[in-house]
Every structure is written in C-alpha cells, then in structure tokens.
Amino acid sequence: MSAYVNTQAVAPDTTVPKSQPAIRFTDLRSSGEPFAWILGGALALGCIMIVSFLAMVFWNGATTFVPKEIQVVTMSNGAMTAGEATRTELYRPQVLDFQKLTPTQQNIITENDGFASRTLYRVGNFDIYNEDYRWISDFEVTKIEAPKDILLAERVEWGPLIGTLKSITVDGEIILLNSVNDKRFANIHDVSRERRERMSEIEKDEIGGINHQIEQLRLNVRRVELAEGLNSEAFAKAQMTLEAQVGGLQEKYKKLADEVLQLRDLNKRNTATFVEIGRQEKIVQMDALVRIYPANDLDVFGAIGVYLSRWWEFVSDEPREANTEGGILPAIFGTAAMTLMMVVAVAPFGIITALYLREYAKQGRLVSFVRISVNNLAGVPSIVYGVFGLGFFAYVLGGSIDQLFYPERLPNPTFGTGGLLWASLTLALLTVPVVIVATEEALSAVPRSMREGSLACGASKWQTIKYIVLPRALPGIMTGIILAMARGAGEVAPLMLVGVVKLAPELPIDGFFPFVHLERSFMHLGFHIYDVGFQSRNAEAGKPMVFVTTMLLIGLIFALNITAIVVRNRLKQKFKGSQF
C-alpha cells in the first residue's frame, strides 16, 4: 500500500484514479499544517488571554501602593497642576475644542490622524477642586517638573492632599516648617494620632459596650412584657432594674463622652497648614493625616517603607471614604469566617452522603439517577441557590427562629434576614455536590480487596470504613473540600441575596455575649470588588483599591486550587482509573 492510502479516510476510494503512479512522498496537504496552526492559534490565544489577564491584575495590584512621583505640570495658559500621573491614552479631541487650539497644536493633532495623547493626573485635594482626577492633553503642556518639597498626605477624609507644608500649629503656637522629616512634625503627629486612636477606642469599645448593656436591658423588659403581660409583677421588676441601671450607665456614658470631647479639643489645637499648587491654603488637623511623605524626595528605603505601611494598613484596617481608601480587614475577616463556616457545614454532610451513596445504598437505577442529579446540581447557577437561601433559610427558617427565640426584637429581624449563618449554609448547599462527587471518586478508588480483607478479619462495616476506607480516601476527600472552599470563596451572586453588605460596622465576633454573632451581616472580598468598582462616588478613585482586592482574592483562590492540584497530583498513581 502506498502512503497515499491515508487520504482515503477523507476521499473515498473511487475518486483515486487507477492510473496513478506509485507515490513515495506524502501529499503536503495531508499534514494539514494550516488547520493545525488554527487549532494551535486557538490554544495560543487562550494562553495569551490568561497570561495577559493575570499579568494585568497582578501588575496593577502590586504597583498600587508604590509611592509615585508627583509632577507639577505647567500648561500653555499658565495654569499649574500637581498630581500623580496614572495613565495615558489616545483620544480624538472634539471639533469645538480643536478649533480653539493654536495652529501649532492643531498641526500636531492633524499629523497624528486626529488623535491626541492625554494623561490622567490624580490631583487629590477633593475638598478644594471637587475632583480627584484631571485629564491633561499633551499639547497643552509646556513644562513638567518634580519639585522636592511637594508632599502627598493621605487624610481620614477628602482623599489625598497634594501640596507643600507651610507651617504647623502646636497647641495654638505657630511654627514655620516646610519639611515633614522634621522631628517636631513627627512628634506632634504621633501624639495626635495616638489621641485619635484612644478616641475611637472609647467610642467603639467602651461607649459601644454601654449602649449594648442598655439595649440588653430594654430587650429584657420587652421580653418580660411579652411573656408575662404589662400588669405583671415581673414586668414592674424588670422596669425597675432598667431604670435603676440606666442612670448609672448614662453617667458612665457621659464621663466617656466628656473624655472624647476633651481629646478632640486637644487635637483641634494641633494642625498643619498646606499650600496647594494654586497657592490656596488648607489647614488640616494633625490627627486627620494618616500618612504624609515627600513624594519626590524619597530614597529607596523611604519608598519601601511607604509601600509596606500602605500594605499593612490595607490588610489590618477598616475602610474609609465609602470603601475606596483604608483597609479591608472586615472583608478579609468576613470571607474567611464565611468560608470556614461553610466548610464546617459542607464537609460532614458531603462525606456522609457520599458514604451513603457508595457504601450503603443499593447500587441500582435510583442511585445512578441520584448521582446524575447530584452532578447536575453542581451546574445549577449559584444565584438560584441564593434565591433559595433567601426564601428558605432567611425568611422561613430565620423567621421561625425569630418568632420562637427573639420575639422581643420583632419587628426588627434577628435571624429573619440575611446573615453570616445563612450565607454559609447557602454556600454549603452550593458546594455540597462538589464534595459528594470528589468523595465518591475517592471512595471508589479504594480497592475492593482491602474492604473485603478487613471484613474477612472480622471488622464491622463501620470499623472497615473508619480504619480502612476513609484513611485511603482522605486525600481525595481533602481535594474535594479544598475545591469546594475555592468555589465558595469566589462566589458573590448568592451572597448579595443572603447577607453581604457594603459596610458592616460590627464584626461577627466581638466582646459581647454570646461573642459569635452568626446573624450579623458581613463584608466579603468579592462583594467589595463589585461595590467599590460599581457603586462608589468615584469609580476612578476606587479602581486601584479594587485591583489590590482582586489580587488578594485571586491569590487566595489560586492558593486553594493549587493546593488541591498538588494533593491530586501526588495521589494520582493511587487513584489510577478514577476521574476527577
């Protein structure tokens, strides 16, 4: 047979002329090179998409906290702007704007096919300019400088301030100063910041505690009223206790409030006066300055210091300015708490179900039907689980719990609305098919001979499962659980229905009895991305933070997945023939 034969699969035998001479070389077309390149191109495109996507996220995320140079741009009309250059793009100037330009500028644009380049500057000083960002077209620029004395100050409110330091006021006494590296500045800044921390501690912990106690007493009265009636003795007693204790508590409250007021007054006497690039002065209280550094006068260590301190603030602090600044500690905490609770719920049930299906149920049509359904449920959209979670967990279950255990708080729902518990259970339901499937695979990979050996030695069925089957299957089960965690941590859509909020002032764990508050709504990294990226005052201002959050979330999920893949690969030989 000649080599030509192999085209027969494509062209039937009859089309081959019999008079053909014997052929030694393969038809070039049979190698299908162009089509193979198309297939390869598809793979290449997929790889490029992925790599560029990840590169973009990680680059943007990693560079967000790098202190950038502040450029002072002098424009052709004499105006000056100071800011961090964030990005550059090409655009097409509007016809009207174009006509206003000078002929030289018009020429530059015309030569460039009608496009002009412009740079987005983060100018800060929102309280003065009413904008955070400003576009400056390249043709307007006459001079760009980077003066050493210009500062970037991150503030508690109004976003960053960009300008030079003129003076500071310490206890009402004005000291002329133009460098933040001065000891006097650092000292007074530290003192003010400490006072502020003390103030927030009092407000949050101590005053919060008193409010909590008063609230508890009120609820107690209401509970007694519901149980015993308005005219009962118990009610009168509860009322008495309330009145007796509220007085003392309010006294304490007043004392603490006075202390806060005092600290606030002290802090009001320590200020710094800045001058922005347009010569407008701005007085800022020292304690409102989160971080201040001379952006163009940083050495490498200084830059690293700023970078690291920003990272630390990001992972250890609470959000400010509608979530666009500050940290995301509550979101990290919420994500972790929810994922862990989800695992606590999903792991036992998933494993028990898989054990039932694989070891106990009679293998037949019904079980294979159940198996198909479980597989299918893994593909049911997450939002459907969210709808179920809201309708069943929050409204039906939670509503009943409120009726039974928290009638004194009604009509305000306790468990009857979205919260940490319901979110975890919803996600547990969502991920239970993943665990079931993985566990079943792991169980079926345990050789039957081992089970039979164990039983033959006289072990009971449970002993066999406990000592023989489960240990062998454990790595596979772990893989399933880790994959379930990865899926659960990244889901956002169902959480939007069952308890995630943009800002949760109270963490689910705190110092008040019963310490763990499963009914509280919580923050979540994924929802944080959605919220800051889409619902904040200024999407541009929030974008850098979103990139960092995104990087963190992707990093978390990839870490979980890679763990699962590593576990799986290590055990692949053991599970030969099994399908993941």
Next chain:
Amino acid sequence: MAGVNTEAINPDPLLSRQRRSMKTPRSVLIADKTADWVIRIGGLSVILAVFGIMVFLAQAVVPLFTGGQLEGQTKAALQSGGHKTLTDFLDEYRTLSVAVDDTGAVSAFHIKTGVVINAPSFDFGGQTASAFARTLAGGYVAFGFSDGTLRLGRLVIAVDVIDDTAAPADLRALGTQGDRTDGTAIYAKVSEAQLRRTLVKVELDDAQQITPNGTAIRALDYRVGGTAERPARSFITVDADGIGRVTLSETTKNFMTGKKTVKLTTSELPGLPPGVLVSGVLMTEKADQVYIAEKSGTVYRFDTRSFSAPTLAETIDIAPGAVDINVIGFLIGEQSIVVGGSDGSVNIYFKLPSDTASSTDGFTMVRAKTLEPHSSAVVAMDVSQRGKTFVTADAQGQVWMRHATSEQVLLRLSPGDEKPAYQALALSPRQNAVLAIADNGSAYAWDVDVPHPESTLQTIFGKVWYEGYPEPTYTWQSSAGTDAFEPKLSLMPLIFGTIKATVYSLLFAIPIAIGAAIYTSEFLHHKVRAVVKPTMELMASLPSVVLGFIAALVLAPIVETWIVAILMAFFVMPLGLFFGAYMWQLLPYRIQLKYGASPKFVGMIIALFVFGYLSYASGSVLDGIFFAGDFKAWASGTAGSGAPFTALFLLPVVFIAAWIIMGRVSEVRLSSLMRSNNRFKAGVADLGRWVGTLLIAGTASYAIASVLTSLGLDLRGGVVDTYVQRNTLIVAFAMGFAVIPIIYTIAEDALTSVPEHLRAASLACGATPWQTAISVILPTAMSGVFAAIMVGMGRAVGETMIVVMAAGNTPLIEWNIFEGLRALSANIAVELPEAVRDSTLYRVLFLAALTLFVMTFIVNTLAELVRQRFRKRTAAL
C-alpha cells in the same frame, strides 16, 4: 457494577465467636449501628434537601397563578326608602361601609355584622341630586341638581388610633372579633392598650350656579388637583340641553382675614349634539382631556389643554349597533378607560398616538382589550385606588373582580339565589373587599383575598398590551414609582437576554476552547501540556466578580476605543495563522521536524502577536475601508455602506466554498504537484493556492455582499446596530474567560481518553497526526466534546456577576451585539434584595430562578447522558 456488595459486608457474629471464642465488644456493635443510621439518615436527608430546592422554588411560585379566594360574605339591609344610591365606600381595614343616596342621606354599617350605625348626612335642603361624581381617592364628592347648581363636598371614613382609656364607656359589642360601637363610631382593638376608631365625617360647600338658565345638571365629573393650601378643583357638567361645560374652581385664602375666595372659570365644550343623552363623563386630573360618552355608544373626546378654548379632538363610536354604553370609567393613572356595555361586554380603551387618526391632536382611542363579557348588561363598576384591579356587576346580580393588565377574571362573586339590581359597587382600598348596594336597600359585602392579580402565564410569558404602548409587547419594567404604574413583568426579555449572552459567548468560546483542546491533546508536547492544562483548569476557578469588574471597567473602555482593530483581529488573526503555516511549510523539512514541537507553538504565538499588531496599526485604514471612517456612525446606520463589512462577514463561508470547489476542479493536477519530491516547490504551490483562493473568495464575497446590500439586506439593524459601551461583545469576551477553561478541560479529557491503540493504529497505517486527529480521535470523542459544550453552556446560562457588571442591564429584545442585555440571573441579583417578601415581584423573581434552574438542569442532564454514552463507547473500544 460499582460499590461493595452488601452481602459481603455483614460479618457473621456467630462464626467469629465459635472460631475465636471472643465476643464482639458491645461498643463496636453500637458504633456500627450508630454509624449505619447516621450515614443512612444523613445521606438521604442531604439528597432530599437538594431536591427540596426545586420544590421550595415551585411552591413559592404557585400563588402567582391561583387567582383569588372568597373568604366571607355578609348581607345587610339599609333603610334607603327607595332612593337611588349614588355611591358607596369602604375603609382601609374593612370595618365600615358607607352609602350615599340622592337625598344626601348617608348610611353606614359594620361590614362583618351588618349592624347599621349613625352617620351624619349631607344637607341638600330638600333637593334631590340629579348628578354625582367623586374622586378616586380622598373622598371628594360633587352633586349636581336640577336647578343647575352644584355642590362640592367631602365624605371621609376617618380612622385614628386612640388609647384604650380615651374610648367612651358604654360600648356595644359587634360580632365576636372584639369590635365595639357607641352608635356613631366603631372601635376595633389594635393592641393591648390601643383602639382604632372608625367613623364617618362629611363636609358640604355652598351651592354654585353652573348653568346660567337653571337647566338641570345631568352628568358630572370632578377632580381635585393643586396643593393642599390652594386646591384647584375642576369639574365638567352636562346639562339637560346637552351643553357640556368645563369649570375650574380655585380657592384662595386671604392670609390676613382668613377668608376664602372661590373663583370659577367656565367654558363651554363645542360640538356636542343638542339634547345628547349622556351615560358618563370623564376628566383627567390635569383637566386636559375630557371624554363624554353618549348612551348610544359615541364618545366625544375634547382637548381642554387650552382651558378657555377647548376643542373637540375626536368622535368615535365605540359601541356600534344597538349596544349602549352603560358604565364608563378611568382606571388609576387615567390612561385606560373601561367601558361596560348593555350587552355585558367589558372593554378597555387606550388613547394612543396615531398618524392616520381623524383626530385633531394626533391621538386616537383604540380598543386594546376585550375582556370576558358578562351574560347580561353591565350595571355598575368600581376601580381600585392601588392598581389595575376593578369590579363590574351585571343585571343578573353577578359581581366579577377583574384585572386590566392580566385580563383575567379573578373572582366571580354572586349574592346567592337572589338577583339584586345593583346601584352602586365599591372595591376596598386594599382590594380585599367588595361591596354592592341594590335598589331595594340590601347591601352585599364579600371579603376576598387576591394577592397577585396582575400575574398569569400570559402576562409572564406572553405579549401584553400595556397602557400607552402602541401594541402588545414583551416588557420587563418592575419598579413601581406610584400606584398608578402598571408593573410589566414579562420574563421573555430576560430569557432572551440569557440566551443572547449565551449564544454570543459560546460563539466566541467554542472555537477557541475546542481548537485548543484538540491541539493540546494531539499536537502539543507533553511537557508543555503539563503546564498548559493545569493553568487552564485554574482559570475555571477565577471568581466571576473579578471577570465582571475587569470587563466593565478595563475592557469596555479599551474595546470602545479600539473597536475597529478588535473586530478586524477576528479576521486578521486567522489569516495570520494561515500565513504562518504556509511560511512554515516553506522551511526545509529537516528544520520542520526538528522544531516541530514547542518552537512551532511559539511561532504561532508570534504570528498572533504580529498580526494582532497589524490589525491595531492599520486600524484607521481599515476603519476607512469598512466603516466609512466613523465606526459608531456606521454601526447606527447613519454613515457609509454596509457592503464592505458584509463581504468580510461572508468571507469565511465563501472561502470554504471556494476552497472545496477549487479542490474539486483541480484535484488531479494539484495532487501531483503536492506530491512532488521537492517539498519547497509543493509548499510554494500550496501558498499560491491559498492566496489564489483567498483572492477569488474576497472578490466573490464582495460581489455577493453588494448584491445583498442593493437588495436592502444589511447586517446593520440586525446583529450590528448602535454602539453602547457595556455591550454583548464585552460580555462575550468576559464570559469567554469563564467558559473556555471549562469546555477546554472537559473536551481535552474526552480527547485524551480515546484509547491509545486507536491513535497508534491510525499512525501505523501511515496517517499523519492531523488526519488521525480529525478522522479518528475527534469522531470517537465527539460525544464527550459535545458534553463539554453543554456544560460550558450551562455555566454561561447561569453566570451572574459578569452580566450584572458588564451587560448594561437593559431588558431589550434585539440581537445587536453592540447593545447590552439583561439576563435572568442578573435581574434576580439586582431586584430580589429590594423586593418585598411575598409580593408579586418577589414571586416572579422566584419564577425566574426556577426557569433558570430548569434551563440549566435540562442542559446539564443532556450533557451527562451524552457523557455516559461516551464513556460506554470508549469502554467498548
């Protein structure tokens, strides 16, 4: 086959005891039994719970389609002494009902028991009202008299909550539910210490002369607008001579003296036939439209926007033949007019803009809905203050509760065996009670429960003619600003949105994913594969909120700026790959063999980059050629011709056709050329063949496109239209990131699991890897690849965050790829957090979730069945 045989597991305790003379410890037995039960019960309950989801969703949806329920019925006798009842009212809490007759007497009774209580009456000074009107809300009433005077007034059922201690001492009990009365007010218990007092209050202004010569007023309508301090009352009267008048009455209060001054402005309506017999008049709240319905069926519509000079805008006969108009009234919002005829018909009319109308203001009245008719003449009607529900009564005594949007009869109420002649009908403010008063003074009250009047299968899945719309449409617009808003709850635009997002993202994802899978399993070096495959799998776990964020905030602006280059890349990149392949063929065979693995793959990546850059660099040139230099204007259809892009769009199809035809025509000559022993020559010939085919195909497709365009077929207006920033193209890109890894992984698994011996046999017979892949591996793994596509589709259907963020959320039904969409999943995520529990919207969103569940369940089951078939097939090989 799978699993452990249960018989093998139970050890025989007797046997072990004999042999080892040891007893199984009790703890082991207990642990075994416990584990047995825990696992059985736990397993079964998880399975049940998972199936419970569907049951739960379904039970939440069912009440949407169950219509209404009658909860109770009472009858009371009022002493009306043969006077005509003008109207009746019910209060908010179904406690009290009030009827007014034409002598001004007001009779009130407790609904649950029928006990009559005292109520103040209107003092007409012995006159009898000849015409009456009231506003829909607020209890404003107007009476017209035979001497041409008119008196305005107000009748309010006042409800306030008082302390237990403030109630009068001697109260009579009413019924068993704790209601009490002192004869003039009803006291109902709200809580331990509070009572709700319900009583009737009336006000009556002085008479105002409307007709100059004292002609009797025959018909009347009344509206109250303006502000509380300065109310603007407007009314319309038709007198016995058939003269219609619009009157505006403004009350101003002098701040100094506190004296009220009433200013009347009246103008006559032109064009009414003299002595017209009127069955109803209607006026809008802004007093800019007036409708006068003649008994015989003609409606005169007046344009009263210019108050001093009203014009007759339209005359239309809406009840032809011998049919009379018996009742006519606005639904809330004053956009729909309900007309009840003497033949029992109930129709709804809209005022719609029309080009061909004979009217002077460009509008015409259109019969939008024909509802189920009564078997006898319609005699009375009342409309709801909170929605599009209304009640109609017929001469046989039947009272039907209906809804205008859903066109359904919610409840058919009947007074038992009697056939009362109703004079007035009332629907309670919460749509939970109906009251009818007959000419003999009997009052009938029904307690009803109609939770979801606006939903039927037709309103959710079918076309509905909404108020103010020119024709029936599928529309989703759930937000209710006011009670007058008509909720539009058609799921079709959302289902369409889901399908559109799925189709476009699969169009993008399938070729890339399947191509990549084939290449990975058949051509890629195993070391590269070991890196590429897990990376792709990792991508499947990328949170969709991240994809949505990147798509909407990063990708969308980029795509908007470089749209031409990106569209062109779809065509330029494949061309580049082909070009790269032909260049590769020109390389010496030795080098091809040596660098055939990874370096070739790198070459492909380079080809993509080079040609991607080319399409970017030549963007403005291509823009000029295909899109007349301005893409957005071109896409909206305002600039340039559609032919060049249509040609480009057709190019792949035409190219394939040309390729096949060329092959057929020159098969013998070509194959001898291709098999020549000089591979370089063969390569050049192959390149020439490709270039030639491309040129021919280009010319042909341009010719076809020109013909199509001249025939009026244009891509624009269909899949290409006005560009918005967040559009389906962006969704397709972002969804590609989510779907490609899934399809890729499963398809690659399927391809790899084709038994090795098939591959070996094919190669051993002399087939090239390409021939093996296409003719042996792919057909064998086809069902697995198909299953992969189905699973990817399931993911695309249910994807939520990407469509929430990147799709713009506009519920439109059009295929335009540059327009956004609103998918079922996104709609649930956006609207459910705001929906009131158990409201119609809440349940419709549950129905959306159920729809999504069923859609994905079908797709996934199909995939699973195909996959199982595939497994069996490969097992048999």
